[in-house]
Amino acid sequence: MDIVDAAAGAIASEPRRRVVERLADGPATVSALAELLQVSVPAVMRHLDRLEEGGLVRRTKSGRVVTVELVPGSLDPLVTWAMQHRLFWGNQLDRMVDHLTAETDGSDS
Structure with a gap:
């Protein structure tokens, strides 16, 4: 799987997009993200496993607290x-509009 496919797959889910949007404001704990999504x-x-597989987030553990952050530039590709x-x-759409406009202008004569 290439990097574009992995990133696209990771954000294909609305809850995962919400996590990415939240992490754009800075790191968050797993508990805070669970509260945000109202899930266990x-x-x-x-969800974080999928985002991590897509290369979008990384987790760090300090004691019992797991913090998640975005990987800078991970959405660039x-x-x-x-x-x-x-x-x-x-x-393509501009060319189609030009073509249709030319046809319409030509039929008025």
């Missing part, structure tokens, strides 16, 4: 891919 700690750990495809599709 084991449930949030499964996904953003780059999306921007490249946005430009492609934007250009």
Whole structure:
């Protein structure tokens, strides 16, 4: 699995996107994330496993407290891919609009 696929899969779930949004404000404990999502700690750990597999977060343990933080730049490959495809599709749609406008202008004569 490439890095774009891993990141996209990791944020394919709304709860995992909420975790990423929260972590954009800074590190949080697993307990705080479970409270945010209103799920059990084991449930949030499964979400964190997926985010970690996608390379988006890392966990550190100090005693019994597990803290989670975003990996800086981890979404960059996904953003780059999306921007490249946005430009492609934007250009395609612009050409279609130009074509339809030209057809409409030509039929009025």
